[in-house]
Amino acid sequence: MRFKVNISGKGDKVVSVDGNDKIVGELLQEIAEKFGIDMDIIQSIRFGYPPQKVDINDDTLVQLLEDIGLSSGEKIGVTLRGSGNNTVSNANTSPVEPILKDNQSSFIGNDGTKWILQQHEVPDDNSCLFHAIAYCMYKDISLSGGLRERVAKEITKDGITYNEAILGQKPQEYINWILLKDSWGGGIEIAILSKVLGVAVYVLDIDALKYEKFNEDKYDEFIIILFSGVHYDAIETTTRKTVFNVRTDEPFCQMVLACSLEIARNMKQNGKAFNSQKANIICNICQKKFVGEREIAKHAESTGHTDFGQA
Template structure:
């Protein structure tokens, strides 16, 4: 488990600490090696912020049972009931792929794009990162889609798939096959998670199962490539019932607008797209996907 810890005495710098899964709060406190003069009385973490008082029961409780997860930001609360004052720093200059979010209690976070490899499996990479913070599980998501398609031939009929059910189920297992709406719908159901796809060109969400699940994550689509959305402390999954979920949905639109202004989006239905490797031109995502599958080329741009 990795945690970003802030609020050290005397404005000490934030630290990223690694601690074994299953560790107790007491083990975390010992790991921080705070001085004897530092009287830690509580920790704060999460959205909305939770406060855990330092006491005998809490110290013996595992971090997971307290509600902490890997990637969490933990603020130390010192004697007096306030967090140690951090060193005043100038706000960093943000990239077009980043924007600020601020909660009602004044906490600020950066919302940003997490880039995944551009290798024809970007949809699966983006979902794998949002769910597991690890893209090595991308192929397992392909296998999951393939299995669901075979098991439900009436739902995923030849007409829906555009090819025979069995053929499609084998095709999606190929690493150079592009995933799309069918795979998004399947994975949303199987993961029991809303998947919100933000089209950068249209500045519009396509939401999968937002009516069924409160938890969700956001992935960006620029017409030919998917990327994940996360906060700067590594949170990808949000809850539409709380303040942070609402802030994510509002502020991620700023990122989409900024990226569109930087010509990061392609309108594959109207604009001509060029393969930057062989210079062949296309109109429509289907033709681009077929070309990528046939040649292995993944570097596309908008043709003049």
Template structure:
């Protein structure tokens, strides 16, 4: 069966697994490249959400007996999930390191890559945001505010901008009447995309670099207008935030400067993350792969079809088609 897994320091991804396997085998499979299976304390799935604590007893239970079925979204929680870290905006050029970075000697999680030789004692990582149809807004809010407090206000900013510029955001550009689009994007079930990224980039006065995991390259919004930028990763159906962690001080850099000496090498390392994640099943090509509504099982193609389906039916639970 096929399930979507996120949380606990893992990049959101879709995995294929035998329904006869037990919970222990499942946890070992989804975290085999990160080595965190022993740190996972519970799994959450279903609607309304159900939580199963990871114990010696539940580890021996089959997934189907627990209630996890194909098409399920499973969120892992544990000791590795959260730390409160201070945002550290990078103002000075990055300096080359002549010493071996300590991160090279330890095993990184699957959503991390060392910046050894580029930025001493730093790790570039994906920060997994909730998979609830607001992931793009969550990712930008996390990169700019360190939390998800501005996810809904960002929707309101987009709606206001669309209404105030009906010529720039015409019915033809939006794919529906201007005011109808503005009302639609306010709904938490509506997916954000290129239009919203461009608007929020200008509103925040930050370039937004979107790492396309399937293509292994960045799509850059307003890179020539603003010196500073944030990075988010997109796997075809889901956005996550990207950030740089200082292993020594515990600080996090989420807003970076395009004038930093080695910024191109940091971006190149980020593209290595894309290759790594694509090989682990994180990538989803909406032109090639199909999306299934987990409520009514209708097969859809691409974000627009999903958005229209959600609008007309109220269904907001989607996954990769089997």
């Protein structure tokens, strides 16, 4: 997709993005690089006839270009923050900094680009682990069921590794259980999916404020998923980047890990985490209380109850 972009005082430039599935944030990154500006000072864009204005914020950054009505060949006018007549702010005017949410953190890359990391929430329906990994890898949580099937297939193929002692029950019983959409996934499933997807999985425990890294010694690429104690979510940038490569850009990855920890710290301070090994957990359906994930999983399996909370 090619666009003719105008910024008053900086002239016109042709900006290109590959593919038809790009989001607004990715286009803005290309515009910022082409014009030599910080992406965060882009306030709005205009295009079409009659002109349509799109204000730039956290929501519009992750919208697909086609969803806002932008098609290849459009002429785009860009308005910068602090410039009433589309000109760049002068040296005495600081660009307006966006206010970050509790589940966001930011850093400046070595190339001067400002990156914002954030929690991407997935449905709390007992498939959250599979949703989080599916989102990180494919941006599509409808593929969660397929990930369950991949786990089942690996257990079937390797009965020596995934034996009754490891699984806590006979392999076929475990397979039947994990294929149910209400069955919780955990460490076994993370290790298997890390291997079959060829990517390291870094699980960031919000309560402990530390990472548990699966297969970091095997793969250069990694994804980050947040674990609150009873729920998994994904970590992404506002441009929907979810897979990071430590070999190609280690400094960038170190900043990603540090900022993800900051997000976890903020969430913990706001009461969005608890220690499932120590905290009392209540079934909101029958009011029984449990301690630890294993007890919850067994209760969910035997009763079909799926609504739990902290007692």
